[in-house]
Amino acid sequence: MNDTQDFLDFLAAAPSSHHAAAEVSARLQAAGFTPQDPARAWDASPGGHVMVRGGAVMAWWVPEDASPDSGFRIIGSHTDSPGFTLKPEPELHSAGWQQAAVEVYGGPILASWLDRELTLAGRVVLADGSDRLVDTGPLLRIPHLAVHLDRSSELKLDRQVHLQPVYAAGAPELSVMDCIAEQIGVAREDIIAHNLITADTQPGAVFGGAGDFLAAGRLDNLTSVFTSLKAMLGAVASGDTGSDILVLAAFDHEEVGSNSTTGAAGPILEDVLARTAGALGADEEHRRQMFARSSCVSADAAHSVHPNYAGKHDPTHHPLLGSGPVLKVNGNQRYASDAVTSGMWQRACASAGVPSQTFVGRNDVPCGSTIGPITATRLGIDTVDVGVPLLSMHSARELAGVQDLLWFTQALEAYLINH
Incomplete structure (x- = not known):
């Protein structure tokens, strides 16, 4: 290799x-x-x-x-x-969508995170005191607003309102914590705390005219x-x-x-x-x-x-x-x-x-x-x-x-x- x-x-x-x-x-x-x-x-x-x-x-x-x-x-x-960390009470519902409540971590270029399939990754702590690493795979997406709905020269992103990712629609019974629990094979109630952050799921790649660039x-x-x-x-x-x-x-x-x-x-x-x-x-x-x-x-x-x-x-x-x-x-x-x-x-x-x-x-x-x-x-x-x-x-x-x-x-x- x-x-x-x-x-x-x-x-x-x-x-x-x-x-x-x-x-x-x-x-x-x-x-x-x-x-x-x-x-x-x-x-x-x-x-x-x-x-x-x-x-x-x-x-x-x-x-x-x-x-x-x-x-x-x-x-x-x-x-x-930099990225977006999952808040302790992570469930949001808006206009029929299920969203994960997140907090901006560090200084990400906010617009670069739009329209990407994101994983939630990090650590969860279980009721017995043990902890597990979690990597959900593609679960979240922060959708951009269509240009037809805002034709201003630059769309202003509100860090609280516009950056909450979606993970389901029309499924209010499905929580983001359910998805995390299923991924690691435990009951939802067994997860009592978490440190989870978003990451882009697109693999890193070598590209360029001479194959000398690396994007990730x-x-x-x-x-x-x-x-x-x-x-x-x-x-x-x-x-x-x-x-x-x-x-x-x-x-x-x-x-x-x-x-x-x-x-x-x-x-x-x-x-x-x-x-x-x-x-x-x-x-x-x-x-x-x-x-x-x-x-x-x-x-x-x-x-x-x-x-x-x-x-x-x-x-x-x-x-x-x-x-x-x-x-x-x-x-x-x-x-x-x-x-x-x-x-x-x-x-x-x-x-x-x-x-x-x-x-x-x-x-x-x-x-x-x-x-x-x-x-x-x-x-x-x-x-x-x-x-x-x-x-x-x-x-x-x-x-x-x-x-x-x-x-x-x-x-x-x-x-x-x-x-």
Whole structure:
């Protein structure tokens, strides 16, 4: 299987953050990583370890000679993407239609979600305290209004009124929770809580005149989750990891600010680092020394220059699909990159033989942010922000370059083994 098809398979297996975390864990366990229960004694024995908490997954590789004199090499990403989450009381009825009550999650391009067959995916909790992953398949659709009924130049979408998807008509006895319960084979009353989000069910596809474009949902930021996973496995297989502990940190809730137990602003990564250091015999002073020897690559999707809106981009910085991973820089600290960490990234790209580009926003066009500044601020670990260039970021179906994913994997792997 080639890497592009492997990525498309990964996307298909990860319609929600919970699925993405589970898929990363399953692949790492298949490669010999051992699951870690955070409620039990911490395992920092040589080899790979992995922990899933909700929609986040943390993994760490401990070399044979790891000690309090080691550092951490971290690749951070996030598993969540914009969409629509199912409300706790999800039943709506309007004009004979059955609709699912949803809440906008993050900053989706709203119009891009219209007229698509959507799944509901994520986690449900049952009355016995257990939980299940759910992926309903094509269940919902947010229908557009016919042009004959509104001939204004631009249809204004009300986030509360116009974005509630339909799942049935003339069937008031059929609830959306009935559909979910049937999909996982339980009684409706057994489901007592849920975290479910929409995802486009159209499979990802490679296209373009040269077959070098890739279109799919959730490229922001599963491109980074997948490439960091491949880089971790590649670095481990190389046998050349040095004495530093390698860490994969894929957080949830980045699209809504990262303020959760599984987000980058929460304690989950610090727990992994501190408990690993402690299990290696490090006291508080040695742990702080380990952090000072550490670095982090914040891997999140970047913007490609847009051919129809080139004026939205800085005139001297035009990252392009198919031209390599992007180093993201912002003087106002929306990204964590500085001269030292930018140099670290450029050396990794050079070591891997990978081209590199730089993104800097226009002064009059605000840019987004990432887990990078949060991680750097919370832990005091030097961090760089990088990613593959995309068009249509936050659309239900985004656009990437096939070669950029391959190059990004190679550069991330070079970062992990460049000691």
